[in-house]
Amino acid sequence: MSPARPKLDGVFPPVTTPFAADGDVDAKALAANIRKYNAAGLAGYVVVGSTGESVYLSEGEKLKVWEAARGAADSGKVLIAGTGCESTAETIELTRRAAALGYQAALVRTPAYFKSQMTEAALERHYRAVADASPIPVLVYSVPQFTGLGVSAALVVRLSTHPNIAGLKESSGDVRLIGEIARQAPPEFTVLVGSASAFYPALSEGARGAVLAVACALPEMCVELYEAWRRGDHARAQALQQRLLEPAAAVTTRFGIAGLKHAMELRGYAGGPPRPPLLPLDAAARAEITRIFRALESSE
Secondary structure, X not given: OOOOOOOOOEEEOEOOOOEOOOOOEOHHHHHXXXXXXOOOOOOEEEEOOOOOOHHHOXXXXXXXXXXXXXXXXXXXXXXXXXXXXXXXXXXXXXXHHHHHOOOOEEEEEOOOOOHHHOOHHHHHHHHHHHHHHOOOOEEEEEOHHHHOOOOOXXXXXXXXXXXXXXXXXXXXXXXXXXXXXXXXXXXXXXXXXXXXXXXXXXXXXXXXXXXXXXXXXXXXXXXXXXXXXXXXOXXXXXXXXXXXXXXXXXXXXXXXXXXXXXXXXXXXXXXXXXXXXXXXXXXXXXXXXXXXXXXXXXXX
């Protein structure tokens, strides 16, 4: 019997990982962020995803972050652990560790180091093996802007029939692909959009929620857009989509995780520096992000 699937509709921030002055994970700051997020109407949290700088965390640090987030999250929040690694065996082991800590689903990115050999056959075998061994439902995670490797609709639709593969996080912003998958996959398979610029269009094409970096800094606005779409207020949802475009671009494609962490500080969350080799922001970048977010606040 496959484990029960959590409800994956709604907005999930891929929470950032704060670091202390000595470079260690700051679990207290992370917990403080989660407790503040609890009141924002979010469906839950993705912990140790790309935005959490997962590729720079040791296994012990990942466990520390998962424990801190789980301890601070309200009981009604869905907890999704980023467990994807390059090898199938390591992904399975890490997924089991997350499940033992109380996480309800695992977000598994496409392995991509040996990119030319990551054929559809290789990816399908990887995901089926992880899902077969996982104590919790698995989400396929396609993030070609980082991995250089996307997934086809045909592959995802085949994987969607596995009883323990619960959904997809699609971060390329390809609304056509999201719609194609949503129409062909079983109704219980949840498609989540991972690009804020495509949030409203993806919902209109069949996505049931989103995992958005900008939701780490603007959770209420992202939730408001989702709720407006859900109640059929498309004019309000479209207006919010337009307002999100500039801040979302600032904290992703323009200035990255360092930019997102600065935006979080402007909004009262613990941000701090990214982990090397990522560079901290220079003064001009900090000023630009401050301008964007202050302008957003003045228009509220």
